[in-house]
Amino acid sequence: MSKTVEIKPTTRHEGHTNLVLTVDDEGIVESGAYHSVTPVRGFEKFLYGKVAEFAPIAVSRFCGICPTAHSTSSVEALERACGMEPSKDGLILRELTAIGNKMHSHPLHQFLIAPDYVPKDEYADVVKRIQEMRKIGQYFVDTIGGEAIHPPNIKIGGMAKNITPEAKEKLISRAKNYLELAAVQCDYMMNLYNERKLNDGTEIPEKLGYHDYPLLATSLTYGDISKFDYSQAVEYSPFEHYPKEVALQACTNIPKYKGSLVEVGPRARMVTFKDFKETKGALGIHKARALEMAHYAERALDLLDELNTSGAPFCTDPIVGDGETVGVGAIEAARGHNVHAAVVGKDGRIVEYSAIVATTWNIPIIGEATVGHHYKFAEHVVRAYDPCVSCATHMIAKDYDGNTVDEKLFK
């Protein structure tokens, strides 16, 4: 006879979520539903009618961990809606800021899973190294973006300010330092993952978190809109996906790309762009994340080399749209493919705004990936995706046919 196991709230990630599992007598998960219970934020609604310049500032407040990813996606979307060509150096600076954010976010996740994997006597050293790496990542965002959290320099048309040659030198030396730290950290974490054991000795099932859904990534480090077709992304109501009693609580909708759920994030990127053939599932994501850190620092060094510190950081084209063109910005955030779409009117105000953020793509996958193993491993699957849920919270008033969904269902 199947029983229901509920883990609420799930811990050691950002935001508030529940995991509802149906398990058999052995405790093996038969079906899993992972859903956000973070209250609806309403960003996409209150942006209507606001001036376009306000959007990157507002959406940065989706979250304090990856504000950069949101403001970057937002400015890319708005630029395309307005037909603007951002300046070359502005784009380099913007990519550097986005990379800095990931350079801090990936080690942060390793800190969150450290109590699961890292032996107690090595814990302090690992955390110290993680903090050093995060400091470097945040230094990038702070110096180029103007603030480590909610960087104000990311603006439509490029970046508000260029950096000085001295700052560039400091960034180069820190990126090199990061490369060294990342090599040590990556080796260390890979050894732990390869052992397939939690630090209490429990063996992790080999196929934990396996699923057969496709992967979606547009770039290894930044984002490439040419690899993403926004018209193929459709958001469904939670009632289409979850059992009714779960859907009543869920605060996200379910996005599908080309008719299928997709996994986004480190593994998707590494498989698509780096020929990553490691294991699938939870440990596969962990490994991909560990390997990615060095790629970021390498890319940062290339970009810094390319950067002209006396180049114009932004273009001065007017920020006005035509009221029809949908501009799409797709950026690879730390947790995966992050899409913002916007329409700007002739008066420079936002006509429509929509965001499908990284964790929104992963949320339905996470629940399904818990199936087939004991429920005690379920939270390790959740954590592997590093869900960052407050930004993934999203509400629709209409279903995919354009019919208004009964408001009562959302109470």
Place this chain on the structure above:
Amino acid sequence: MTKPIGDYIEIISARSTDQEILKRSQDGGIVTAAYIYGLENGLLDGVIVADTTEGFKPMPKIAKTREDILSARGTKYSLSPNMSLVKDAVKEHALEKLGFVGTPCQVIAMKKMMQYPAAFRGTVNNIGLVIGIFCMENFPYNGMKTLIEEYAGVKMTDVLKTDIGKGKLFVYPKDGSEPIAIPIKETMPFEQKSCHVCMDYTSEYADFATGSVGSPDGWSTVIIRNKRGKDFIDKMIAAGKLETQPLDMESKFGFAMIEKLSTDKKTKNAKEIEHRIEMGLPVPY
């Protein structure tokens, strides 16, 4: 009434030993000498100075070399929004040991920012030294312009230096002719209104404060206020960058003068504050 000149560890008279600095400095060249010493010895990696742009208009600047600093010597007696560059200096200039000089109000702002770093997270840790200057009052640029152009008959573009002393505002023209003096009484209507509620004459919150009052001509009084200021000045003296002498504690033109001017400012402005409160006007104290 609070202490006339605030808390301090030590008070001395000093001047720079560098002839190039002294040649065009206001008095003892303390700020210039301290900045150059800091930059050349790694105690500071950049400083914010009040430079002048065309028309003798003060404009803050981030200086990283001796030449940058030397070109910004001298008191401006007009507002230079030095605080506005603090964040830029720490962010895109990536400075880690920033030197800051300001009027007492700017020093108060800086210290407030260091105490409550809202919106300055990560910035305040990179402040290496805060130097304050003595300040009785300041002139808005247009007030200064009217004074110099109308009273002294010198075009703003022709001004080399201004100086206040002996009850007069001296305007030194660039052509090297004799300075023109304007009595302080004449200048009073042009003062900034906000200066009339300021209760700080000697930059009481700076690491060290400096000004001409209390010392002989060509020397500056240095009020060392905390350990950071003391360490810095001690290093400068040890390196032979500063020449010092004890402050005149006896005559009325020495320490007594600083106390008197400070007390005067506080008494006068306390009255103004009271008056403004009576009138229901805002007072930022």
